[in-house]
Amino acid sequence: MANVAALLVPSAGGRPPPTAAVEPAGSPPTALTPHQRLSFVACRADAREHELATQRGIAQRLATLMGCDFTEGDVAPDASYLPGALGYVVPNETITSLEAARRLGIRGEEDLFGGVVPAPFVASKIITHGLIRPDAAAPEGWSKCFGERVRDSVLPGYSVFSLDDAREAGARLLADGPVRLKLACGIGGSGQSVARDAAALQAQLEALPVDQVERHGLVLERNLADGVKTWSIGLLRLGTLVASYFGTQRNTLSRHGQEVYGGSTLTVVRGGFERLEQLALDSGDPEASRAVALARTYHQAACDCFEGFLASRANYDVVQGRDAAGRECAGVLEQSWRIGGASGAEVAALQALREDPRRETARASTVEAHGDLGPLPEGAVLYYRGVDEHVGPLTKYALLHTDES
Template structure:
């Protein structure tokens, strides 16, 4: 076994690999960019090396910097994790040339399977069925279009050099093919440094099933069963489980053998995954899609049902050990399911998000595991992949595993950064998911119904109570049952009535709300309404809480039941609600059952003036924090409705900013290459009739 291993990655996978290295007594070396100096993986490693500036191209993707870090720390081997250089044949070869063991397959296998076109040809020759599609490499745009036309719409454009859903484009309308090819090439070039594409037939309502394989350097290859990865969003997996409810034992054995043959066909060594697309109506028909020549994000579900540590076996195989298991020795126990927690906002079309982790609590307990790279105070920016952590549950059967995962997601607290945790919790309760009737388009079809229906009234109540409360405000009865009247925050005053305070709040994507707050003996009286819906009702003559003329949201009595530094329990209209909370500049973050709300103070006058100055609906703002990569217009240009004006990229994802209507670009506040914050103004397009 090795003495020292360098982990050439960051985030949760770096923490995951370091954990196994520690268990094996192997010294770990982390690497970090300037942006990750305080990151969790840096703190948990035995030593760490700063390798460059924040941009991945100058740090985590810098082969010379990584090799120098290994040399300086005496590392004998390099674990690439997943993403970045994990499937880069040049990096694997550079490690070998430097006398380092690359903990993964040989460069030749990475090169072969990394080229999806050659990979399909190779496994087809070994008798593995493949998806119909383009043949040959290096196709220009015209030949890609010809191949798509020959296959017939719909088709899937895929980068030849990478995976993870990056750069993949589903095209149903041939008229959009040229634009989609250009966009796919840009994303592929940005993610993998190679814009070569291939085109494949799109199979409607398919299931995505992959087989985990292990191969040693002595000719032994086994498979560890399948993982169902059909719950995807934009071709990226968000929920994975093992085993699949679709496969019977005969199909499982056949797909497993096909995966073993695919691994043998390229001389594979190490842990790898062979991915298949399976028509849901005919599980006996399956087609090879690609082979991922690395550890997969979803590897924990396989670990939980097999009892094997895949990172440990990556290390042992790389150290020259022989697999002790024959295929007949591999058994499966129970069911495991994983949810990927990503920095993204489902309510804004799953656009990448960012921010500072103000409060963090990650679930554990019976049958629950969390793999995470997060820590309180961490900055989540737009430079790297949006995945923050994974929550995994295991149980004796699928129903138990799903219930445990939903419960774990309700316990997860990440305040300061919008995530998809609440969305995933609701997805797991969708009838089709509960029944195991999955396909890769299910999430897109069901997404709108899985979003919260507005903001619950108790969220605004919690925000209002937090604005005027502290732990010392809570009255606690004496053991005798008597309450000190001077400890009650009821707003009582000599010769007067309780004061009323009007607070204005707003949440991204929602209309501002005003809340009238009046303390009284029974608690706090709250009156809810939307800003601009009329004056608040008059204050009654009496100091007791009583009915008021309600605004559209109504009037309720609220009471703080318990308030700690991170937790608030309130009673509203006789029902208790518990939130996690954290203060933020100009507001507060609230969390419950995986959902979070950033409730910000709102100034109606300032907002009105800002809207008038900027042109309201004419203003185009950044939908996510990121970098402007393309600017297609200039001030004074005439544009038509829907015309593409700019492209903003964040976390390896592009978002096109289009004209809201026909008109003239009167303001352009950005240039290509600049970094922008969420909701930052990018441009203003004024309709021609307004100019006149």
């Protein structure tokens, strides 16, 4: 494994390696990548068709933006390929081993839109909190360093890998109010519940699949009850083009009346986290500045604490709100080092920055609309419109905003 790790160029805290030339503002557009081909890699076997259609569409637009040929058909993640055969890689899941990255020809951030981690658990929300005690159950490769580095950048909470540890962690947290339980393998809010007292905690723990808790882990953290706002903070590297963003998520109602993800609106700036922090400061919004600072701490800790980690697409969900006692709380909830729900907006903004080298910022949105939807706004890029067997009628599109919209 050490030889494989040597093949990967780790992220430098959100900055490209010193040898990489970042495309400066005001310069004529140059080739973003030496890769001649871009390949979409379907890593998630359980991805739904609307997800795959959207991800393929984003990969195709990335190929056009980078001047690459697009490989028709999905690439299998577990096959062996000749060196360089896939070119630039767009996986629909974080690559969860250094060996898998090597097989796909990924040697650094310049070779993919996404991320690479040394073990599967690193790609999940389970890393966000530390253990209940130093000798608690944890997977091989667990980083004590990471938990210590992000402790003040996340909500109060614990990560556990046994129900006994979960009971102890839950009891501690209940002393300060309701506790949210989140299975590490849950996606999009699934596998979550809130316990408001010891009886509810016990009942919810007993209902959990023991094998999933022991294999993937369970997060217990303080529940926010009022004024909740979720920020999307991101860092992007597309070849020589580096950008970062802050924005907010919004929810919508599914056909079953449940709140689900409805899209994001992002303000994207040319450059890394330093430029983003200045943009947030200039916006006059202290909440935006705080969210960017929390995400930057989390990102840098991942770079420093997980050997072989790299991410050319990094997105962090940062929540702000009040708990049941009215206390103001803020923290990173989880990370996404793969193509995601906000990627349509990311690509729209990157394209705007690419087409106008003098442009410093761009604002773009993604929309996921449930139910029947009329005509799309002018300039919208449609990624999916159809009827999903699980969620019903669904439309997904991205839109680059003008200064007036």
